[in-house]
Amino acid sequence: MKKVLGVSLGSSTRNHKVEIEVLGERVEIERRGTDGDVKKMIQIFQENDGKVDVFSLGGTDLYLYSGPQGKRYTIKESERIVKVIKKTPIVDGTGIKYVLEKSVVKYIDTQTEIVFKGKKALVTITVDRFGMAEGLIEAGCEMTFGDLIFCLNIPIPLHSFRSIEIFARLLLPVLVYVPIKYLYPTGEKQEKSNLKYVRYFQDADIIAGDYLGISQYMPGDMGGKTIITNTVTSSNVEDLKKRGVNYLITTTPEFEGRSFGTNVFQATLVAISGKSPEELQPEDYLKLIEKTGFKPRIEKLN
Numbered sequence: 001m002k003k004v005l006g007v008s009l010g011s012s013t014r015n016h017k018v019e020i021e022v023l024g025e026r027v028e029i030e031r032r033g034t035d036g037d038v039k040k041m042i043q044i045f046q047e048n049d050g051k052v053d054v055f056s057l058g059g060t061d062l063y064l065y066s067g068p069q070g071k072r073y074t075i076k077e078s079e080r081i082v083k084v085i086k087k088t089p090i091v092d093g094t095g096i097k098y099v100l101e102k103s104v105v106k107y108i109d110t111q112t113e114i115v116f117k118g119k120k121a122l123v124t125i126t127v128d129r130f131g132m133a134e135g136l137i138e139a140g141c142e143m144t145f146g147d148l149i150f151c152l153n154i155p156i157p158l159h160s161f162r163s164i165e166i167f168a169r170l171l172l173p174v175l176v177y178v179p180i181k182y183l184y185p186t187g188e189k190q191e192k193s194n195l196k197y198v199r200y201f202q203d204a205d206i207i208a209g210d211y212l213g214i215s216q217y218m219p220g221d222m223g224g225k226t227i228i229t230n231t232v233t234s235s236n237v238e239d240l241k242k243r244g245v246n247y248l249i250t251t252t253p254e255f256e257g258r259s260f261g262t263n264v265f266q267a268t269l270v271a272i273s274g275k276s277p278e279e280l281q282p283e284d285y286l287k288l289i290e291k292t293g294f295k296p297r298i299e300k301l302n
Contacts, residue, residue: 002271003052006031006264007044009059009180010212014233018255022272022292029268031058031260036181038077042084050087054277056267057082060180061128062092066168068130073176075183091270091277093262098131099282100262100289104251104296105135105228112298114226114247116141122200124150124209124217126164127172132208132228132251137161144204149197150213151183157200195219211236218243223302231261241301250297259297 002025008014012033019028034040036059045055062078065071082090109116117140126133126145137143145158147167158164175183198219201207207214208228215236223244230250232240234257240248250259260268269288270277 001026001028002054003027004029004054004056004264004267004271005044005048005052006056006058006260006267007041008033008057008261009036009038009041009184011035014231016233016256016258016260018258020255022268025272027268027271029255029260029264031264033059038081038180042081045081045085045090048088049085052088053271054267055085055088055090056261056263057090057092058261058263060092060184061094062090063094064127064168064172064176065094065098065130066127066172067165068098068134070165070168073172075176075180077180089270089277091263091266093264093266095277095280096266096269096282096285097129097262099286100131100265101129101251102131102135103286104249105132105139107296108228108249108298109135109139114249114298116206118142119205119226120144120203121206121208122146122204124207124213127151127168129209133161133164136206136208141206144200146197146200146209149200150217155197193217201225215239230259230265232259234258237299237301245301248297248299248301252296253294254297 010033012035014033015031017030019026060078061075064073108114119141121136121141122144123129123133124146126147143159145164148154148156194216197217201218206226211229211231214229220243224246226247227245228249230252232250252259252262252265269285273288
């Protein structure tokens, strides 16, 4: 049996373990949260190094990019964390995120009844979701990019993709030196609600981005809206349904009620392939997804 272990700086209340059979192979997929404890994350990696087939890094990224074809920057604290790993390969999801999320948006737009053209779309943090943003632009959405709002707490919406690329080129060389706890919600912060920027949600038809980044800021009334995200639990789905969300779309497939993060999904694909992450290009992942039959989750909630 192949074993995939995702270790996240996020809340341990979101832990989950499943076993699936793919292409005749059993795969155990586990996600463990450390409640924002970097030392605990390092300890888990050290204790399981060489004992599982692939690690994934959650609650933070290892790399950020200044654009679809832009420069890659390494988050320094994430780099220090993964340096303790000597045997087991590790991925953070960025190896597939761009091509996966762009292809999912195109699939939804062309193969389902969901209409994107002319709709107002909010991408909460675009520097982590370039593929999703490009997909929505190509589908004809009227875009709002929330990077200044939800990343830097500056209430200025951006509407030009060009402005996002400029933002990324100017700020990423600095942001990668900032401690993870200031860049991403970790531990208990993931469970807290912040209604400071509700108006940006109310003005949008489509909300796209990391689920924890969305859930912190969304209002109680999300009637008629479409959420495009991942990393949702069954309780998250119930919450979205109560808030009136129309469609829930997750770019990663559902395994026993849970849609894991892109980092865990990439690790699962690496384990199935039998290759190292360095041997796989984005196109290889798409071919493997097609071969396995994995589909995005599309659920009409209301």
